[in-house]
Amino acid sequence: MDVDQYENFPVASVLLPKALRAPIGIIYQVVRTAADIADEGDWSPAERHARLADFRAGLDAVAARRAAPVHPLLFGKLAGVIAQYKLPLAPFYDLLHACGQDIDTRRYADRSALLDYCRHSASPIGQLMLHLVGAATPENLADADAICTASQLISFWQDVAADWEKDRVYLPLADMRRFNVTEAQIARGVVDDAWTKLMAYEISFVRTTLVRGAPLALRIPGRLGIELCGAIHGGLRILERIEKTGYDVFRERPVLNTFDWCVVAVRTVVMRLSRRVGVEAGSLEGNA
Incomplete structure (x- = not known):
């Protein structure tokens, strides 16, 4: 999942409403981090899956309203966006599933x-x-x-x-x-x-x-x-x-x-x- 080519992510668009730029930027950071785990670096497939599992634990922590064991600042910001806009967590888990597919498929x-x-x-x-x-x-x-x-x-x-x-x-x-x-x-x-x-x-x-x-x-x-x-x-x-x-x-x-x-x-x-x-x-x- 190449986020840099992701036309679905209008992070830098001048037409994007100003109020949405901060929450979208945080969501982008979360997706970018997960995508990098799947695609970047020299890790083995097993190491990538292990890191994605840690990342999933961060989402689980957001769902449980507790501090994330990994990337605490990033997941803390995400928790704030989710609470403010009442966002569902299912799309984030779906994106993690796709990252796992990128490793193996x-x-x-x-x-x-x-x-x-x-x-x-x-x-x-x-x-x-x-x-x-x-x-x-x-x-x-x-x-x-x-x-x-x-x-x-x-x-x-x-x-x-x-x-x-x-x-x-x-x-x-x-x-x-x-x-x-x-x-x-x-x-x-x-x-x-x-x-x-x-x-x-x-x-x-x-x-x-x-x-x-x-x-x-x-x-x-x-x-x-x-x-x-x-x-x-x-x-x-x-x-x-x-x-x-x-x-x-x-x-x-x-x-x-x-x-x-x-x-x-x-x-x-x-x-x-x-x-x-x-x-x-x-x-x-x-x-x-």
Whole structure:
């Protein structure tokens, strides 16, 4: 779980309401610390799991309203945020579960398995944001899950080459077999008809998922709603960039340039003023 690439974490956004910057910053520190245990340093898998177990003990202490045995200052701040905003602890435990997966799991058998990982690693961020603003209704939570899942999948498809260097493949193995794409092809960065069809299929699913959750941005008022509109159109624009390269994510990581950000800004304003998403989800069957 690469928090630095985590589009779901609007820590530094100028649109983020000032009152939310401190609590979100503390939540970010907690997630960053756990992610570093799973991904950084030279620890063995067993040592990483042991450190995550210690970290879980810190969450357990917050739940029990007692001093944490590890990272006492950090968990003390988290306890304050949880008490002030009445945040649930379940999303934090889900994030820890994802960190444990990062240690042991480097391939995903099928889309269901990948989405289960996203449910633990991405969805909790949206859930916590909604609880922070008192908008955690069932409808909003479902849409936030869709947006956060799509955000994470977009980062995976941007980083196919970089993840391969870390011996990670997030493309579902069942999908790779279906489209006759091999790991050897990823290693060589081969962009052929099989690869194009696979990526078109994956991107169609992501676009459908992102658009499904987009109405949330129109229900959230103020600057946070604008932030969400921008995140949605930023994600959609990255998908367009991948498509325009012919799905070649090997030669250069698809990112947004100045012109792209201008497009995102215009689309964000239009979405906010028109109260319409302005994008229709494509048919998955059409790209199968």
